[in-house]
Amino acid sequence: MKTITTLLATAAVAAAGSFAYAESHADPVKMRQETMKTIGGGMKVLSDMAKGKTDFDSAAATAALATMAEAAGTIPTVFETEAQDAESEAKDDIWSNWGDFVSKAEALKAATTEASVSEAGDMQGVMGSVGAACGACHKAYKI
Numbered sequence: 001m002k003t004i005t006t007l008l009a010t011a012a013v014a015a016a017g018s019f020a021y022a023e024s025h026a027d028p029v030k031m032r033q034e035t036m037k038t039i040g041g042g043m044k045v046l047s048d049m050a051k052g053k054t055d056f057d058s059a060a061a062t063a064a065l066a067t068m069a070e071a072a073g074t075i076p077t078v079f080e081t082e083a084q085d086a087e088s089e090a091k092d093d094i095w096s097n098w099g100d101f102v103s104k105a106e107a108l109k110a111a112t113t114e115a116s117v118s119e120a121g122d123m124q125g126v127m128g129s130v131g132a133a134c135g136a137c138h139k140a141y142k143i
Helices: 002-024 028-050 058-073 098-114 123-141
Strands: none
Touching: 028 058, 028 123, 058 098, 058 123, 098 123
16 A cells, blocks of 8 residues: 555656646746645655654655655746736745745755655654744745
8 A cells, every 4th residue: 555655646747747838938937836836745745744644654755855856946947037917926035036936946945855755754854844934935935
């Protein structure tokens, strides 16, 4: 059962990112939104384990962190074009505080890259560091 959960979680996170990129490549706002959805999907996998909603699965947690790190690495690129639409939750402050925004994106990538999930499953520690990096950017730059 654990292997099936791992495979499903890994496939769902990876598929979301691949499909989203292909769908939204031409639209900068959609690209940003899909990147954030990919990160959010990984966060849900981790959060569900931390809350006990799903059983701890080291492979699924590691895959979610890797997917999040990859997506976090694209944040500066997908936000490079200053574009808004009615569905965007990005504040204009992103582009007027570009250096800080990029720094926060780099901090998220570092947090997801450096987080390690042992067989014991210290999901609270992982959620603390990754959640803090997500929250720092959302507090400053998300409507």
